[in-house]
Amino acid sequence: MADLETSGDGMNPEGLLKAEGERVFELLKKTKQRLVLAESCTGGGASAALTRLPGISNFFCGSFVVYRIASKTEWLQIPGTLIRKSGVVSAEVAQAMAIGALRQTPESDLAASITGELGPSYSQKKAGQLFLSIAIRKKKEVSWTFRKSLQHPVSPHASSLLQLKQRHHAQLEASHSLLLMVRSLLSELHDIHI
Numbered sequence: 001m002a003d004l005e006t007s008g009d010g011m012n013p014e015g016l017l018k019a020e021g022e023r024v025f026e027l028l029k030k031t032k033q034r035l036v037l038a039e040s041c042t043g044g045g046a047s048a049a050l051t052r053l054p055g056i057s058n059f060f061c062g063s064f065v066v067y068r069i070a071s072k073t074e075w076l077q078i079p080g081t082l083i084r085k086s087g088v089v090s091a092e093v094a095q096a097m098a099i100g101a102l103r104q105t106p107e108s109d110l111a112a113s114i115t116g117e118l119g120p121s122y123s124q125k126k127a128g129q130l131f132l133s134i135a136i137r138k139k140k141e142v143s144w145t146f147r148k149s150l151q152h153p154v155s156p157h158a159s160s161l162l163q164l165k166q167r168h169h170a171q172l173e174a175s176h177s178l179l180l181m182v183r184s185l186l187s188e189l190h191d192i193h194i
Contacts, residue, residue, distance in 0.1 A: 013172035020179040021049035027186035028059035035182065037063040038076060038101040038113035040088070041130070045175030046114070061108045064101055076100030089117045091145045094131035102135045110185070111135045114178045118170040120156035120163065128153030130174055132181050144185075148177050 028035060037047055047063035050056050064075050069088060072078045078096040086092040097113035105111070116130035128150035150173055154166040 013169055013176070017045065017049045017172050017176045017179070018052075020176050020183065021046075021053060024179050024183050024186065025050065025053050025056055025059065027183060027190055028056075031186055031189045032059075033109040033186065033189065034059055034061050034107055036061040036101045036105040036108040036111045037178070038066060038097040038111065039063055039175075039178070040066050040072070040097070040114065041116040041118055042114055042171050042175045042178065045171050046112075046178040049175060049179065061105050064097075064104070066097070072097065072100075076104060089115055089126050089129060089131065091131045091133070091147065094133040095135075095145050098133040098135040102137055109137050110182075112178055112182045112185075114174060116150075116174055117153075118150065118167055118174065119154035120158075127156075128170075130177060132178055134181060134185055136185075146181060150174065 039046060044063055044065040047060075047065070050060050064071075066072045066075055069080070069083055072083065072088070072093070073080050076097055077100050078093065082092055082096055094113050094115050097115060098111045101113060102108055102111035112132070112134045114130060114132045117126040117128070119127035130148045130150065131145060132148065133145040150170050152166060152169060152173070154163050154170055158166060
């Protein structure tokens with residue numbers, strides 16, 4: 001499992017996410033790959049960034065927004081025993097989400113997933129922790145998992161209004177991280193001329 005680093009270029013979070021979605025779309029077209037996402041903690045933010053782009057339906061199959069354990073187990077076929085053993089915010093569950101989304105979407109060539117705790121209600125130890133995974137069908141569902149920490153998780157000491165703003169920013173940052181991971185993989189695929 002590797003750490004996934006992002007770099008800001010002074011843009012606001014919405015601008016970063018929009019730009020990343022456009023880059024992913026261009027690479028999906030160049031590599032002729034179809035993508036499906038499984039998002040937990042982002043509210044479907046990465047999918048929303050993609051679906052704003054005209055023509056994306058040729059390359060984006062859809063997204064599973066799975067906040068609850070029942071959604072993960074029923075929609076993505078993740079074993080409940082894995083969730084109980086590893087916890088929903090774990091590399092193992094992120095990997096199972098990506099593989100599950102790929103299996104549930106036969107037309108997709110690759111799947112990417114994210115699970116994490118934005119804060120403040122989980123445990124302070126896990127607040128701001130994200131796990132992202134990607135799976136490729138041609139590689140017999142081989143997957144890679146990354147770990148990342150949010151720069152600004154939701155603070156338990158902030159007012160309710162500030163917590164809402166922090167959560168929105170954290171969801172944007174997490175969504176950007178998911179699309180950045182997809183772009184990194186697509187860039188590698190494009191370099192090897194699929």
